[in-house]
Structures are given as C-alpha cells and as structure tokens.
Amino acid sequence: MPAETDDPALRDLLDRQSAVITRAQALRHLTAAQIRHRLAARRWRLVHYGVYLAHSGPAGADVHRWVAVLGTVGGHAAWLGGLSALEAQGFRGFPAEAVHVLLPARLTAKNPPKGVIVHRTTLLSRADLCPVARPPGTTAARSLIDAAQWQHSQEQAAAIVLAGCQQRLARAEEVRRVLATMPRIRHRAVIRDAIQDASGGAESLPEAEFAQLCRAAGLPSPRMRWRRDTGPGRRNYLDAYFPDQRVHVEIDGGYHLDVRQWWADMRRQNALWIPGDRLLRFPSWAIRYRRAEVTAQLRAAIGGPVW
DSSP states (O other): OOOOOSOHHHHHHHHHTTTEEEHHHHTTTSOHHHHHHHHHTTSSEEEETTEEESSSSOOOHHHHHHHHHHHSSTTSOOEEOHHHHHHHTTOOSOOOSSEEEEEETTOOOSSOOTTEEEEEESOOOGGGEETTOSSOEEOHHHHHHHHHHTOSSHHHHHHHHHHHHHTTSSOHHHHHHHHHTOTTOTTHHHHHHHHHHHTTOOSSHHHHHHHHHHHHTTOOOOEEEEEEEEETTEEEEEEEEETTTTEEEEEEOSOOSSHHHHHHHHHHHHHHHTTSOOEEEEEHHHHHHOHHHHHHHHHHHHOOOOO
8 A cells, every 4th residue: 555645643544554544543633625625636546425445446344344443333343243254363164245334223324335244232341352453343253253153054153153262262161151141142042052962061961861852753762872892902982872873973073263264064974974884973963953853863874763
C-alpha cells in the first residue's frame, strides 16, 4: 500500500486496519477536502456508508472483516463472532459464507454492510473479547460456542466445537467455562457432549450409550470392552463384540478435521463390509445423534427385529 500521507499515525492506523478506515477516523488526520481528493483520484474508494478502503486494489478477507466491524454500527463497538472470528484466528475446515458480527443487545444495525450477518446478545462480558484480535473479535472459546449455536444442524454444531479443540484454538475446559455462562443457547446439549468428547474424558460414555442403543432397538446385548489378543504380547480391547454373530464394533471418540466427511466415509465402509468382514466403526456423536443410521447398520450386520 503506497504511503498516503506523511502522518505516521494515519499510516499506522491504515496498516493495523488492512487499509480500511471510517470517515470519523480519517477526519482526525485529513480535511474533508483531502478525503474528497483521494476519492476523486481513485486512490481511496467508498466501500460502505462512512467507510473507505485506502487503495484501489482487490479487497481480501481481512478487508471484508474490517468493513463489517467498522461499518455495522457507525461509532459503536462491534466484534467479529462465530466462524468469522475463528477464521481470523486460523480456524480451518469450516469456511464462513458471510461475515458474522456480534453486537450488544442495546445496539441495532440498521444498514449493515453487504454480506454481513449481525447477531445481538445480552451475554457478552469483557472476558469474551480477545484483547489482541485484529479486527476486534471474541475469544476462540466464545467464538466456538457462538459458531455452534448459530448452526442449523446438531451435526455441524458438534463438528465445529470438536474441530476447534482439535486445532488447539481453545482448550475444552475454556469452552466449557463459556458454555456455563450461556444456559439457554441453541444445541446446548450437543455442544456440552462435544466438549466432553474433546476433553478426552468421555472414554466410557459412548460405550454406555451404544449398549443402551442396542437395548432400545431390541438387538442382542454386546460384550463391552472385549479383549482380543492379536499376537504375543499384543493385547487389544474392542469397544463392543457380538460373539454369536462375530461382529466387532469400534466407537471412535477422536475426530477428523471434517467430521461430516469422516462419518460419510465410515458409513460407506460399513456398508461394504457388512456382507463379509465383521468390523463396524461409528463415531461417538453418531451414536447420540444418528441413532437410526447406526441401528440400521447394526441390524443389517447382526440381525434383529425389523420395523
């Protein structure tokens, strides 16, 4: 970006804000005539009401985020939230189709920039704001909770929380603390379970839920934590085993970066192995939230009542 002025404070401001500046900010360093001259010479351009981009080149993701934060409610604080805040912190695998901005409930966005989704909340404390985020945004833990609760599907909500913890943007305990301050959010139970799985403290919980699923479906009771010796000194434990049908079941608590695709691959693999090999694999979240699909594959492999 070419230097627009000899004013070091203005240069620093433009550098920090990816060359996005509000009119109020610009008037602290330039006269109105100087701003008009830059616009007329196409060195600056208007990108939203009262918001300028101080160059004529392409506008990248950082520019769109700054326009969202600076232009949603002129003169008032706005923060990146959800997937947009996470992307700015390096989150991968779940690209946001729009820029998500979080506002205190007392503020209303009358004319947000194009491509911006505005969320308002009464639950936003100083601890939820990341002090070093540029643009200003919520912490990774708060952003994971918001991104999850703003999803339409439970599957997507769980996947985001798990991926965020897997990518080490936030520790499971940090996300759990944020969840405790938000008692009425959407998908709360799903988010709570995903945090539990991400923490590594749910090793036996999915197994108990699998046994309950089998009972509810009228399937034979599996033997849980079945020991299998695969060679001298090589002892493995299978999560569940149906001895009469010689069907092994593995319940995976770890998660692929894209948990949706990972489960799709598992489901196809299970479908191929049902006629021959005797190993089925399920992620723990599928046992909770895709019970019909899991039950159908179990019934196809081991038999049982059909209804």
